[in-house]
Amino acid sequence: MKDNVVVRITEVKRFYQMGMVAVHALGGINLKVEKSEFVSIMGPSGCGKSTLMHIIGCLDRPTSGHVHLDEVDIDKLDDNELAAIRNKKVGFVFQTFNLLPKLKAIENVELPLIYAGVGLPARRKKATELLEIVGLKDRMYHRPSELSGGQSQRVAVARALANNPSIILADEPTGNLDSKSGEEIIRLFQELNSRGITLIIVTHDQEIANHGKRIIRLKDGLVVADDRVTARSR
Amino acid sequence: MIYSLWEEMKQAWRALMSNKVRSALTMLGVIIGIFSVITLVTIGEGAKAYVTEQIQSLGAGYDSFVMVAGKDHSVPPTPKFVYADIAYMELKVPEIRDIVGLNPGGGEVTYGKKTIKPSLVGGVTANYLDLMGGKVIEGRFFTAAEVDSRKKVMVIGPTIAKEFFGTGLAVGEKIKLRGDSYQIIGVMEARGSVGPMDLDKRVVVPITISQNMLGTDKIMRFNIFPKDISKITEVQEKVRQVMMRRIRSDDFSFMTQQGILSIVNNILAALTGFVSGIAAISLLVGGIGIMNIMLVAVNERIREIGVRKAIGAKKRDIVLQFMVEAMMISLLGGIIGIIVGIFGAFLIIWFIKGSFVVAWWAVIMATVVSASVGIFFGVYPAFRAAELDPVVALRYE
Ligand SMILES: Nc1ncnc2c1ncn2[C@@H]1O[C@H](COP(=O)(O)OP(=O)(O)O)[C@@H](O)[C@H]1O
Ligand SMILES: [Mg+2]
Numbered sequence: 281m282k283d284n285v286v287v288r289i290t291e292v293k294r295f296y297q298m299g300m301v302a303v304h305a306l307g308g309i310n311l312k313v314e315k316s317e318f319v320s321i322m323g324p325s326g327c328g329k330s331t332l333m334h335i336i337g338c339l340d341r342p343t344s345g346h347v348h349l350d351e352v353d354i355d356k357l358d359d360n361e362l363a364a365i366r367n368k369k370v371g372f373v374f375q376t377f378n379l380l381p382k383l384k385a386i387e388n389v390e391l392p393l394i395y396a397g398v399g400l401p402a403r404r405k406k407a408t409e410l411l412e413i414v415g416l417k418d419r420m421y422h423r424p425s426e427l428s429g430g431q432s433q434r435v436a437v438a439r440a441l442a443n444n445p446s447i448i449l450a451d452e453p454t455g456n457l458d459s460k461s462g463e464e465i466i467r468l469f470q471e472l473n474s475r476g477i478t479l480i481i482v483t484h485d486q487e488i489a490n491h492g493k494r495i496i497r498l499k500d501g502l503v504v505a506d507d508r509v510t511a512r513s514r
Numbered sequence: 515m516i517y518s519l520w521e522e523m524k525q526a527w528r529a530l531m532s533n534k535v536r537s538a539l540t541m542l543g544v545i546i547g548i549f550s551v552i553t554l555v556t557i558g559e560g561a562k563a564y565v566t567e568q569i570q571s572l573g574a575g576y577d578s579f580v581m582v583a584g585k586d587h588s589v590p591p592t593p594k595f596v597y598a599d600i601a602y603m604e605l606k607v608p609e610i611r612d613i614v615g616l617n618p619g620g621g622e623v624t625y626g627k628k629t630i631k632p633s634l635v636g637g638v639t640a641n642y643l644d645l646m647g648g649k650v651i652e653g654r655f656f657t658a659a660e661v662d663s664r665k666k667v668m669v670i671g672p673t674i675a676k677e678f679f680g681t682g683l684a685v686g687e688k689i690k691l692r693g694d695s696y697q698i699i700g701v702m703e704a705r706g707s708v709g710p711m712d713l714d715k716r717v718v719v720p721i722t723i724s725q726n727m728l729g730t731d732k733i734m735r736f737n738i739f740p741k742d743i744s745k746i747t748e749v750q751e752k753v754r755q756v757m758m759r760r761i762r763s764d765d766f767s768f769m770t771q772q773g774i775l776s777i778v779n780n781i782l783a784a785l786t787g788f789v790s791g792i793a794a795i796s797l798l799v800g801g802i803g804i805m806n807i808m809l810v811a812v813n814e815r816i817r818e819i820g821v822r823k824a825i826g827a828k829k830r831d832i833v834l835q836f837m838v839e840a841m842m843i844s845l846l847g848g849i850i851g852i853i854v855g856i857f858g859a860f861l862i863i864w865f866i867k868g869s870f871v872v873a874w875w876a877v878i879m880a881t882v883v884s885a886s887v888g889i890f891f892g893v894y895p896a897f898r899a900a901e902l903d904p905v906v907a908l909r910y911e
Pocket of ligand 2: 331
């Protein structure tokens with residue numbers, strides 16, 4: 281079963297040195313996420329959710345402890361190798377979408393493929409497929425400023441999927457959306473998950489979290505609860 | 515790598531186009547720097563070509579020098595040479611191979627009812643055509659004996675032959691020049707123009723006759739061919755001594771193609787140095803401007819840099835992105851400078867009726883220099899961008 285572990289976090293701590301005091305963003309996290317899981321992370325603001333997502337997604341390194349992604353020890357990799365991991369194995373979705381405003385929807389989706397060195401025809405084809413999957417076939421050549429929040433976030437999801445990552449990390453993906461658009465994004469996530477894609481999302485919304493299969497609660501940089509979502513709690 | 519370079523170029527282009535005014539202003543320093551150098555160099559090359567043509571139209575190739583009456587070109591010269599001086603110089607200076615004598619004159623030639631103004635009515639020695647380059651295609655050139663005996667014979671350019679006689683024979687016909695009638699004995703081969711002078715529209719007569727014609731027995735100019743071209747300065751010096759004693763005057767001067775070109779080159783080098791100094795300063799200022807605007811661009815795009823890193827951009831990719839953008843600004847500025855510079859030079863040259871020559875070496879150098887300015891001043895902002903911590907960049911508001 282070892283093959284199925286996508287994320288393995290062991291005793292991960294993350295401190296920020298603020299002058300004389302050290303802020304403990306994460307105080308010793310242990311976590312294992314297997315393939316095809318749909319995990320929601322909840323917890324009050326400032327409890328370290330984003331920090332944890334950044335560490336899982338290889339954007340940040342822990343102060344101590346170990347991170348394995350697809351059983352690769354992140355510690356041993358240099359910055360370029362981490363960039364390659366982010367490119368190929370991780371798909372980020374942000375609260376504020378973070379699309380590049382000058383690029384059309386399809387070009388935003390192509391961006392990770394460019395960094396992966398994929399040529400234009402293959403890139404176009406892949407990006408088109410992905411935009412179809414997220415239901416934006418008719419908005420491919422629009423710029424972000426011409427898209428609604430929900431549409432923008434779906435472009436961002438397509439971008440996250442570009443290199444067939446091992447895991448999608450979504451930090452409050454519905455935080456900037458109205459409830460209907462948020463609901464649509466979550467349904468999209470559920471559909472992706474049903475295709476076998478592993479997902480971790482951060483949310484404040486219990487309703488949203490209930491759509492996943494597992495809920496992890498953080499408090500002050502520690503895991504305080506880790507439960508399966510039962511049919512009843514849905 | 516090459517592939518992503520192309521992608522970076524496309525994106526850099528968009529970034530520049532989305533901020534046209536700012537990009538244009540940033541380019542200004544590079545534009546001015548490149549513009550000034552290109553304008554000067556183009557005019558300079560034109561001046562060189564013009565001077566070369568002028569000297570060549572005097573018939574001074576690299577194997578001879580010109581000896582001309584007068585020292586100061588601002589006053590009309592009073593020639594003091596005579597035909598016998600040719601033999602005298604050849605006798606006194608054995609290093610001389612040949613001397614061509616030439617008296618340029620004006621006037622019109624008439625045949626029947628038709629009158630033409632030739633580009634040159636020259637009195638020349640018998641060796642003129644052989645030594646100055648050229649052939650006779652019909653008839654023959656006049657001989658030394660004909661020169662010595664002051665025969666009224668004439669050799670004409672092909673344009674004149676055609677205008678007077680069409681396709682018919684010219685040799686044997688008689689032409690009027692300043693009241694005298696000359697027998698045509700030859701037609702020269704077509705050679706086109708040298709500088710301002712249309713060689714095909716000249717007529718030449720024996721130099722001894724032209725002396726009559728001009729009302730003086732004095733000669734304007736000699737083209738002296740040394741036996742050994744490497745001794746050109748020594749021969750010149752000897753000729754100077756010999757002739758000074760003979761005519762008791764030093765009111766004559768020498769011209770060599772190399773000598774005049776080197777004077778022009780020296781003046782141009784001084785000017786180029788001066789303008790290059792100014793250009794260097796404006797390129798420096800332009801470069802700093804580019805660096806400044808690139809730092810602004812990095813600051814404006816901190817979040818974008820975070821996003822790019824989050825989706826897999828390596829440091830190298832970010833460096834490339836900003837370097838390409840900086841280089842594009844300066845290269846574009848350079849290209850605009852080159853175009854405007856060449857156009858400006860063209861206008862000036864056209865206005866003064868000089869020769870227009872594009873100095874490709876300068877164009878290539880300007881392109882390389884302007885691209886280098888962007889690369890050099892783009893390095894620091896690009897590395898600042900690449901070194902950004904992605905998490906910090908993503909949190910940046
Ligand atoms: N760059 C930083 N410097 C200092 N403290 C930070 C930094 N980033 C995050 N923190 C702190 O770490 C803690 C966790 O932050 P974060 O992971 O963003 O929380 P969450 O996403 O759960 O709201 C917070 O107390 C925050 O202030
Ligand atoms: Mg957060």
